Amino acid sequence: MLIGELAERTGVSTRALRHYEDRGLLVPARNSSGYRVYAESDIARVAQIRAMIAAGLGTALIVRYLDCARGGAHGVHLDMCPSLRAELDAVSAHLTAQAARLRETRARLAHLSAA
Amino acid sequence: MLIGELAERTGVSTRALRHYEDRGLLVPARNSSGYRVYAESDIARVAQIRAMIAAGLGTALIVRYLDCARGGAHGVHLDMCPSLRAELDAVSAHLTAQAARLRETRARLAHLSAA
């Protein structure tokens, strides 16, 4: 599968896919013409990446997540995951705090329009 | 109060304060030398602004919020607030969704390290 087809089937732009390769998130094989050749399983991988980006994670963190996932699958680097999970906790805490502050702001707005 | 003092008392950099003026969030008076002169009440206003930025709101939206607040205090523009509140709802929904996705990601991680 070439990049155009993967883009179409995942709904992700070719530019984004190339960007993911730059960041080491999804590195495809190459054919004799230098074209990127993707596997079927890469569709799922793209979905994973998109979900994590949508969750507010940066590509640098996602790379480590994928490494952790691969390591975990082979039973190696099991001690790397906890530190990563700690980072995810931190990001999660930030989002929670932001949501709380936003709720407070909305409360003030409601108070204003009630007055 | 000059900008340095306000910066010190609020913990916000002078650069940020000037930036807020550029964005129309906090426009101080000027003395004969062209120096920015802030009122005591601006300390509270800066706190407001900081809270809203921390909540993930952009300056463009915050300007409208402040206008709405002033308008609300005078009983004018009461019809502007609802649309603003809708935008706040949208931002809030985004944050909530991100938090949910992040939880999902963390769950997958936990699943991996357990396997």
Add this chain to the structure above:
DNA sequence: CTTGACCTTGACGCCGGCGTGAACCCGTAA
């Protein structure tokens, strides 16, 4: 007068996830 702390207005840099050309190769169909 000089120093030094504080103020002024530009204006460029950064980060991050891409969009958007530019300029060029590949392979197939007409």
Add this chain to the structure above:
DNA sequence: TTACGGGTTCACGCCGGCGTCAAGGTCAAG
């Protein structure tokens, strides 16, 4: 051959909230 719809690698642009010089004016103290 030509055209065309793929692909390729740079490389600059954008947004947003500032950091960080740069090049000066202001003013009280020594």
